[in-house]
Amino acid sequence: MKNTNYQNKSKFLKFVQRVFLVWIICLIILAIFAQRKVTFYDLIDGKNVSSTYDSRIPLLRYFFEPIIGIAFVFSVDFNWISGFIISYIIIQVIYHFYIKKKRGFEPSEKVQLLNYPxxxxLRFSGILIGGGVACCMVFLLFAYIFIGFYFVNLYFMFLVQIFVPIGLTLVALKGGYILAKYRNPEYKFNYSEKFKKKEKKTHNANEFKKHLAYCAGFIFLMLGLSVILVSFKWPTQEIETDLDHDEFLFDFHVHTIYSDGYLTPEERVMWYIEQGISGAAFSDHDNQRGAKVARKFVKEYDLDFTVIIAEEWTDHDNDIHMNIFGLDHTVVPKESDAPTCPFKSMNAEDTxxxxxxxxxxIFVNHYNAEKNAKEDGRGIPYTLEQLMDWGVDxxxxxxxxxxxxxxIREFCLDHNLTCIAGTDEHKNKELDTFIKLRLKNPKDKSVDNIFKNLRRNDHEVVAMNDKHRRIEVQYPFHDVLNFFGLGKADNFINYLLNLDxxxxxxxxxxxxxxxxxxxxxxxxxKNLDVKTLREKIL
Structure with a gap:
């Protein structure tokens, strides 16, 4: 049995070595043929303007590229959870009914002992982080019932940003405690007594609890780490271009932790400045708090950056979002109407x-231009003509x-409406959209002057594409990958293909x-002594 375990371990190590070798060979081939190319396209004039702009990677990013790449590609993605659970069940079925029963393989005593810590x-991680998530959800549910949706909209990301770091800190302390206890010869774990007291049910029930602890702990631990990764302001890119004294780069749609974004307003300001952007409209859902904090930060540190006070009026019931600029008060949709809501609530037309x-x-964001059978025109829930008649800019x-x-572009140009654009960025990825605007009076960066100049539609609405090499996973294979939690696999491959x-x-x-x-x-x-390990753990 001992020899069998050793052989299996050798096979496992050989498998890891081969996977690593294949991975390194692929990376070396990528390095030889690597070419990062970013295309800049002006959507108003419909022309390639890449000769005017360039995107460069800052030096600091090279030191942390794999972490940054994982954060940007996978971020807070929940599709992998179903895939992990399915894969885990399949692996356990294969192990129990084929490897264990038919081939007679049993894990070594060392593996069984290490399973205890x-x-x-993982059990601690699952209970702590999962319990924290459950408490947040219950709190938000009661807040929604007794205070209203606007409270949830305004504060849920604050709860995430508070509880996730606290939970992961406690999990890290638990891991450190386990390691410290193991290294100290005076301490013993006594796991045998601990788990026997808690597991006086049938063997099947104990097995179920064990695997539930593994799955829940791993899932919640990964979710917590993904929130941390996406909430950190990593170095991204530097957009280089020659601007005249009256030319500026703006983004008119972004989010912070004051709604459902992951960066603070201060971090978001620096995120823009580091990428070469002149100003931005901070448009959190149904509030102006993020914008006001950002403006205060810019003023306090005398930064050369323009903060435009905005909010994204968000009607989930009717699936329409609109950015509002130039008001000194907040307007919310009817879904946020409640006795405790301090803001005016209106429908789309009245807003x-x-x-x-x-x-x-006021501008309509990411408009749904599908055919609206009810109104016999284009747009859900309202047609372009309806919104224009009501007065959108x-x-x-x-x-x-x-x-x-x-x-949408043609409609704007035909009816003298302004074509606008925004990153709508919630996370910490590279900026992918901006507007190049020429101000007739460059010293006047007021909302009125900015939108007066935008009205001419002689600005550039620039969309960036950094994936000139890409693979497309077609239906039904993409659905199969999603089923197994691998829906981001093609995104990761495309990310690797376009690195420098x-x-x-x-x-x-x-x-x-x-x-x-x-x-x-x-x-x-492998070199751990089983006898010492047994005395230490049990």
Whole structure:
């Protein structure tokens, strides 16, 4: 049996070595043929303007590229959870009914002993982080019932940003405590007594609890880490262009932690400045708090950056979002109407008319231009003509780097409405959309002057594309990948295909470092004395 276990371990190590070798060879080939190319396209004039702009990777990003790439590609994605659970069940079925029963393989005593602290750690992680998530959900549910939707909209990200770091800190302390206890010869774990007291049910019930602890702990731990990764302001890119004294780069749609964004207003300001952007409209859902904090930060540190006070009026029931600029108060949709809501609540038509009556500006975001059978026209829930008649100033023709339906652009140009654009960025990825605007009076960066100049539609609405090499996973294969939690696999491959040479080199260095760490850790586990381990753990 001992020899069988050793052979299996050798096979496992050989498998890891082969996977690593294939991975490194792929990265080396990528490094040889690496070419990062970013295309800049003006959606108003419909022309390529890449000769005017360039996107460069800052030096600091090369040191952390693999972490940044994982954060940007996978971010807060929940599709992998179903895939993980399905894969875990399949692996367990294969192990129990084929490897264990038919081939007679049993895990070594060492593996069984090490399962105790691993299970303890994952169980703790699942209870702590999962319990924290459950408490947040219950709190928000009661807040929704007794206070209203606007409270949930305004504060849920604050709860995430508070509880997730606290939970992960406690999990890290638990892991450190387990390691410290193991290294100290005076302490013993006594896991045998601990788990026997809690597991006096049938063997099947104990097995179920064990696997539930593994799954829940791993899932909640990964979710917590993904929130941390996407909430950190990583270095992204530097957009280079020659601007005249009266030319500026703006983004008219972005979010912070004051709604459902992951960066603070201060971090978002620096995120823009580091990428070469002159100003932005901070448009959190149904509030102006993020914009006001950003403006205060810019003023306090005397930064050369323009903050435009805005809000994204968000009607989930009717699936219409509109950015409001130039008001000194907040307007919310009817879904946020509650006795405790301090803001005016209106439907879409009344909101548009109210904003125009108050001297503000209002634009429709990421408009749904599908055919509306009910109104016998284009647009859900309202047609372009309806929104124009109510008084909107214009429409987004690019959102998050993605051009919208061409009919929206044509409609704006035909009816003297403003074509606008925004990143609609919630996370910490690279900026992919901006507007190049020439101000007739460059010293006047007021809302009125900015939108007066936008009205001419002689600005550039620029969408960026950094994926000139790409693979497309077609239906039904993409649905199959999603089912197994691998829906982001093509995004990750496309990300790798479009790195520059030094970004790939960063991946090679980090991969080698992780491999060496794994080999050292594996050898340490292999060299552990079973008798000492048994006395320590049990």
């Amino acid at each position: 691993l299970r303890d750690f 548009i008319k109210h904003v125009k009556r108050e001297g503000g500006y 214009g429409f987004e023709i690019v959102n998050g780097g993605n051009p919208k339906d061409k009919k 040479r030094w970004q790939v080199v960063s991946w090679i260095i980090w991969s080698c470092g992780c491999y060496l760490f794994f080999i050292r850790f594996y050898k340490k586990l």
